Amino acid sequence: MGLTMKEKQAVTKQLALTYKRTGKKEKGKILDTVIELAGYNRSYASRVLRERAKPRVLGKGRRGKVQITLVEDERTKRKKKQRRRPRKYDKEVVVALRKVWVICDCICGKRLGPYLPEIVPVLERLDELKIADEVRKKLIEVSPATIDRLLAPVRKRYQLKARSNTKPGTLLKHQIPIRTFSEWDEKRPGFVEIDLVSHGGGNPSGDFAQTLDMTDICTAWTETEAVKNKAQVWVFAGIEKAKERFPFKILGIDSDNGSEFINGHLLWYCRENKITFTRSRPYRKNDNCFVEQKNYSVVRRAVGYRRYDTEEELEVLNELYDHLRLYTNFFQPVMKLIEKTRIGSRVKKKYDRARTPLQRVLESNFVPKQAKEALRQEYAKLNPVKLKREIIRLQERLDDLVRSKSRPKQEERHVNLEYIFT
Numbered sequence: 001m002g003l004t005m006k007e008k009q010a011v012t013k014q015l016a017l018t019y020k021r022t023g024k025k026e027k028g029k030i031l032d033t034v035i036e037l038a039g040y041n042r043s044y045a046s047r048v049l050r051e052r053a054k055p056r057v058l059g060k061g062r063r064g065k066v067q068i069t070l071v072e073d074e075r076t077k078r079k080k081k082q083r084r085r086p087r088k089y090d091k092e093v094v095v096a097l098r099k100v101w102v103i104c105d106c107i108c109g110k111r112l113g114p115y116l117p118e119i120v121p122v123l124e125r126l127d128e129l130k131i132a133d134e135v136r137k138k139l140i141e142v143s144p145a146t147i148d149r150l151l152a153p154v155r156k157r158y159q160l161k162a163r164s165n166t167k168p169g170t171l172l173k174h175q176i177p178i179r180t181f182s183e184w185d186e187k188r189p190g191f192v193e194i195d196l197v198s199h200g201g202g203n204p205s206g207d208f209a210q211t212l213d214m215t216d217i218c219t220a221w222t223e224t225e226a227v228k229n230k231a232q233v234w235v236f237a238g239i240e241k242a243k244e245r246f247p248f249k250i251l252g253i254d255s256d257n258g259s260e261f262i263n264g265h266l267l268w269y270c271r272e273n274k275i276t277f278t279r280s281r282p283y284r285k286n287d288n289c290f291v292e293q294k295n296y297s298v299v300r301r302a303v304g305y306r307r308y309d310t311e312e313e314l315e316v317l318n319e320l321y322d323h324l325r326l327y328t329n330f331f332q333p334v335m336k337l338i339e340k341t342r343i344g345s346r347v348k349k350k351y352d353r354a355r356t357p358l359q360r361v362l363e364s365n366f367v368p369k370q371a372k373e374a375l376r377q378e379y380a381k382l383n384p385v386k387l388k389r390e391i392i393r394l395q396e397r398l399d400d401l402v403r404s405k406s407r408p409k410q411e412e413r414h415v416n417l418e419y420i421f422t
Contacts, residue, residue: 011037016050016053019050031046031049089150093135094150097139100119100120103128103384105327106155109147110351111334112144112354113354114354116140124136187218189221189364190248190249192291197211197295199306202305206309208309210228218364220357221247222325224242224325225238226317227314230258232259247371248361251275251276252277254288257279257282298324302391303317306398316394320398323391326387329358331382332357333354333355358375
């Protein structure tokens with residue numbers, strides 16, 4: 001005759017804590033005993049013993065607090081001291097890391113980690129960062145994963161979507177060859193992708209400012225120029241201005257199929273200056289993946305999605321871009337994809353070490369020594385904190401101009417992180 005239900009409960013209750021604290025071999029023997037006495041199968045017996053060892057809620061006390069009891073014996077009543085590893089990165093390290101993170105435009109740990117050994121001495125030399133020797137050592141040694149973990153409480157992400165206002169240019173398409181992102185394997189600077197970023201604020205009517213974005217494939221060097229509208233004359237003038245600011249000669253231009261680029265004026269200009277002119281496939285944004293990425297990380301993050309349609313706003317945009325180009329190209333490390341492997345349904349990507357566009361230009365053997373020396377001298381005079389403060393001032397100026405207009409206001413979220421490094 002088998003055991004009754006109460007007897008089975010008594011057996012499992014007696015053996016539950018012993019089962020919980022023993023090793024694998026002892027657990028097997030306890031399971032055999034429970035199976036023999038109670039008649040359970042092995043899986044169910046294991047589950048019953050685990051459930052019996054969990055805390056149980058008895059009810060509420062006088063003050064409404066839940067009372068919990070444990071099935072325990074004399075050994076489990078003794079409180080065990082928890083051994084905690086001492087914290088390596090204390091409050092001083094976290095405060096310094098937050099300050100550097102904000103100065104570097106809140107980039108991720110994989111980009112910030114390799115850049116810390118360079119940017120920390122620069123900030124100390126400019127008296128923008130004052131830390132002890134021990135804090136400096138820890139700050140330089142911190143890993144990318146730890147950076148993301150330490151900054152998680154202050155990291156805020158904003159995801160905003162925009163609309164495309166690209167109108168196809170059908171003329172001269174057959175004269176401009178198609179080039180896809182997979183064919184960009186140049187190891188030398190000079191081959192750039194170009195695109196326009198619309199500042200219509202969701203209202204495509206009338207004229208409004210456009211930002212011309214030019215990004216070099218090899219070095220990720222980015223130049224931006226605000227133009228009055230998408231007219232060919234303004235876009236072409238913007239291309240000439242931005243081209244002169246590159247520290248190397250432009251060898252090739254790749255654009256989308258918009259009529260502002262696919263026109264006889266730009267085609268003639270490229271032929272006269274021996275510049276290779278190519279275009280992407282229609283409706284394939286990933287063919288211009290390098291510049292499309294900069295459209296958000298450089299332009300949208302700096303000026304947002306509001307409508308800018310006045311001369312004063314255009315002037316402020318270009319003044320902002322004068323500071324932004326220095327901040328982005330000299331103090332913003334970027335990673336480049338060097339390998340992509342497909343394993344079944346998963347894609348494994350491998351990136352190179354994060355470096356600034358300036359560092360990539362200085363490493364190139366195709367850039368003249370005079371240009372490199374001029375870049376080094378300019379870099380020695382720059383202060384990333386002053387550039388960041390000036391960018392924030394001009395961003396606030398743009399906000400004031402938009403609010404002062406009589407049309408309905410567009411609310412937009414902004415993160416005021418200036419207090420961390422002021």
